[in-house]
Amino acid sequence: xxxxxxxxxxxxxxxxxxxxxxxxxxxxxxxxxxxxxxxxxxxxxxxxxxxxxxxxxxxxxxxxxxxxxxxxxxxxxxxxxxxxxxxxxxxxxxxxxxxxxxxxxxxxxxxxxxxxxxxxxxxxxxxxxxxxxxxxxxxxxxxxxxxxxxxxxxxxxxxxxxxxxxxxxxxxxxxxxxxxxxxxxxxxxxxxxxxxxxxxxxxxxxxxxxxxxxxxxxxxxxxxxxxxxxxxxxxxxxxxxxxxxxxxxxxxxxxxxxxxxxxxxxxxxxxxxxxxxxxxxxxxxxxxxxxxxxxxxxxxxxxxxxxxxxxxxxxxxxxxxxxxxxxxxxxxxxxxxxxxxxxxxxxxxxxxxxxxxxxxxxxxxxxxxxxxxxxxxxxxxxxxxxxxxxxxxxxxxxxxxxxxxxxxxxxxxxxxxxxxxxxxxxxxxxxxxxxxxxxxxxxxxxxxxxxxxxxxxxxxxxxxxxxxxxxxxxxxxxxxxxxxxxxxxxxxxxxxxxxxxxxxxxxxxx
DNA sequence: GTAGGGTTAG
Numbered sequence: 407x408x409x410x411x412x413x414x415x416x417x418x419x420x421x422x423x424x425x426x427x428x429x430x431x432x433x434x435x436x437x438x439x440x441x442x443x444x445x446x447x448x449x450x451x452x453x454x455x456x457x458x459x460x461x462x463x464x465x466x467x468x469x470x471x472x473x474x475x476x477x478x479x480x481x482x483x484x485x486x487x488x489x490x491x492x493x494x495x496x497x498x499x500x501x502x503x504x505x506x507x508x509x510x511x512x513x514x515x516x517x518x519x520x521x522x523x524x525x526x527x528x529x530x531x532x533x534x535x536x537x538x539x540x541x542x543x544x545x546x547x548x549x550x551x552x553x554x555x556x557x558x559x560x561x562x563x564x565x566x567x568x569x570x571x572x573x574x575x576x577x578x579x580x581x582x583x584x585x586x587x588x589x590x591x592x593x594x595x596x597x598x599x600x601x602x603x604x605x606x607x608x609x610x611x612x613x614x615x616x617x618x619x620x621x622x623x624x625x626x627x628x629x630x631x632x633x634x635x636x637x638x639x640x641x642x643x644x645x646x647x648x649x650x651x652x653x654x655x656x657x658x659x660x661x662x663x664x665x666x667x668x669x670x671x672x673x674x675x676x677x678x679x680x681x682x683x684x685x686x687x688x689x690x691x692x693x694x695x696x697x698x699x700x701x702x703x704x705x706x707x708x709x710x711x712x713x714x715x716x717x718x719x720x721x722x723x724x725x726x727x728x729x730x731x732x733x734x735x736x737x738x739x740x741x742x743x744x745x746x747x748x749x750x751x752x753x754x755x756x757x758x759x760x761x762x763x764x765x766x767x768x769x770x771x772x773x774x775x776x777x778x779x780x781x782x783x784x785x786x787x788x789x790x791x792x793x794x795x796x797x798x799x800x801x802x803x804x805x806x807x808x809x810x811x812x813x814x815x816x817x818x819x820x821x822x823x824x825x826x827x828x829x830x831x832x833x834x835x836x837x838x839x840x841x842x843x844x845x846x847x848x849x850x851x852x853x854x855x856x857x858x859x860x861x862x863x864x865x866x867x868x869x870x871x872x873x874x875x876x877x878x879x880x881x882x883x884x885x886x887x888x889x890x891x892x893x894x895x896x897x898x899x900x901x902x903x904x905x906x907x908x909x910x911x912x913x914x915x916x
Numbered sequence: 917g918t919a920g921g922g923t924t925a926g
Contacts, residue, residue, distance in 0.1 A: 453917075482917050513918045520919075551919050587920045619921050670922065698922045705923070736923040775924045810925040845926045875926050 452482035458495060461487050465499055469506055477503075481514045493521040507872030510541065516548040523556025530573060531556050531874075550578070551585045558592035565590045583609070587620045594623070669699060673706020678715075681706050697728050708741030715749075716741045732770045735759075739773060752784045769800055775807045781813025790815050803837070810843050817850025825850050841872040848874075852881045857891055864898050873904040 416464040450530050464482060468475045480503050488496045500518050502512060524533035531553055538545055550573055557566035570589050573579045586609045593602040597857075609616060669681045681703055707716035720738050722732065727763050735758070759768055759777060774797045776835070781834050782790040794812055797804060804812075806830035809832050816825035829847050844867050851859045867874070874882070882899055885891040 478917055485918070516918055548918055555919075582919095584920045591920070617920095623921060652918065701922045709921095731923095733923045741922065764922095770923095772924050777924095779925065805924095807925045812925095814925070842926050849926075 450858070452479050453486055453639060455483065458487065458492050461490075461492075464494070465502070474506060474508060477511055477514065478509050481511070481517065484514065484517050488517050488521055492523070493524045495519045497525075510543075512543055512546055515543055515545075515622065516552050516657055519549055519552040519556070526560055528553070528556035528560050528562070529754070535874060541577065547579050547582050547585060551582075551588060554585060554592075558588060560596065561595065563596045563598075564841060581609075581611075583614055583615065583617050583620060586614060586616070587623060590620060590623055592724050594776065598838060651764075660910070670702035670705070673709060678703075678706045678710050678712065679781070689771045697723070697731060697734065700728065700851045701734050703739070704734060704737050708737060708744055711745060713741055715747045725891050731775065736770070736773050736776055741775045743783070749782060752786060752789075755780060755788075771797065771802050771808060773807055774802065775805075775811055778808065778815070779811040782811065782818060787815050787819050787821075806832075806837055806840050806843060809839070810846050813843065813850065814846045816886065817846070817853065820854060822850050822854045822856060841867075842875075844872050845875045845878045848878050849881060852878075852885060855886070860885075861895065862892065866901065867902055868898060872902070874899070874902045879903060905906055 422915070432705075437541045450586070451464070455464060461483060465480075467482070468480065474480075480726075483501070484496055484499055487499065496517065500510070500514070503514070515534065519534055522528065524532060535545060535549075538549070553572060554566055557600065558571060566589065570585075574581065579585075586605065588607055590602045593599070593605065606616060606620065609620075626628065669685060672741060673681045685699065685703060700719060704719050705715055707713070707719060716738065719734075720730075720734070723734065739755050740756055742751050742758065745751045755777065759773065774793060778790045778793050781787070781793060790812065794804065794808070797808070809828060811827055813825045816822070816828065829839065832843070844863060848860060848863050851857075851863065879899070882895075886893050886896065
């Protein structure tokens with residue numbers, strides 16, 4: 407079978423440490439009862455567990471029932487945990503489900519694949535396909551979408567394109583609107599907007615009707631594409647309205663979210679007044695503004711440093727009964743930091759953070775990243791350090807951005823030794839460094855005149871195929887000009903310069 | 917009972 411071809415390579419790479427392959431493959435077909443006697447919980451409880459502890463307790467209870475609750479209930483619980491982003495716990499629970507011989511199905515497998523992907527183990531996710539086949543679960547569009555999203559998530563856009571084309575050519579799966587939307591997002595991620603728009607045309611040709619999400623995405627990328635300079639701004643706006651017209655032509659009315667994209671686009675260009683106009687049109691059209699509409703405008707105010715307006719809007723949302731979520735809090739906190747970084751604002755940001763209390767809103771690593779970065783940019787490294795410790799104490803795992811902002815903060819204070827130590831700790835903590843981490847540390851070394859370390863790091867970057875960002879590059883060239891660095895390094899540096907910096911925008915010739 | 921659009925690092 408053709409699909410075995412897709413599996414063969416990735417299956418070999420399957421790492422047993424994530425999902426114990428042998429164990430999974432040995433688990434015989436289910437003997438889980440079709441009759442569900444676990445009815446004392448209302449239906450919704452599996453989908454609405456409040457936190458990880460509750461979910462794990464519920465899972466224990468369910469596991470002890472005989473006969474076992476249905477796979478639907480197990481899967482719903484699995485999904486709740488996945489939505490809370492406890493991906494490793496989901497995988498653990500999946501293993502337990504298999505041990506209990508729950509007859510896992512398409513729903514279960516698409517969740518498991520998503521978990522692997524979110525943990526940056528997309529190769530393992532592909533290997534999970536082998537498990538599906540052994541269980542006679544023929545991958546469907548949900549499973550393939552999850553895999554495609556995994557490749558996009560890992561920035562393996564070329565791979566995702568190949569995979570997507572393979573699915574179509576070998577008739578393994580006819581992509582639906584969500585899958586096209588994922589592929590379009592991937593293409594946009596690497597600035598391949600032209601191809602993204604071609605794909606929009608292709609999906610129409612193939613009889614798949616783009617929906618508001620696809621159009622919103624296209625409008626979004628047309629609006630915020632930084633590759634196109636100011637001269638093309640007008641074109642972008644025209645193109646955006648053409649899209650709106652097309653949407654009307656195919657009978658999709660712009661909804662709140664479509665307007666949201668326009669609000670967002672205006673805000674990102676610093677045109678808050680125009681964004682306000684759009685909001686007013688929405689109000690005229692009696693569209694109910696949702697948390698996303700406000701979120702975009704909030705972001706607009708913050709980016710334009712109109713912090714008072716942002717705070718007013720933030721409070722207005724509460725008055726209108728809209729619930730703040732992780733994104734609105736993050737945006738507001740970020741805004742408070744983005745001001746003049748004076749003590750007053752740092753305090754305000756921190757008090758907002760504490761105001762949230764003990765909810766999941768202040769257990770979000772993104773919020774911590776913003777706070778840590780903000781605090782260290784305000785010169786309050788001690789606060790940044792405390793936040794970093796708090797995060798770990800809460801059982802949250804710092805991600806690559808957390809480490810990068812911490813390393814950057816340490817270097818800013820000249821604590822390069824500590825920065826280096828943290829940098830080395832990353833790999834052991836299961837959070838490998840990326841190109842940004844390298845650039846941050848490299849800048850730290852340069853600023854602190856540690857030229858031997860600079861050279862060593864450049865070689866490591868070469869080995870990992872990472873590239874230099876514009877700031878690091880110019881700092882390196884300055885040091886070479888000043889003869890602090892040997893000009894024999896130029897060849898190595900040349901290898902580390904990304905093509906975009908040399909030639910400007912690249913458009914795929916395909 | 918499944919998936920895709922709004923927040924973070926150089």
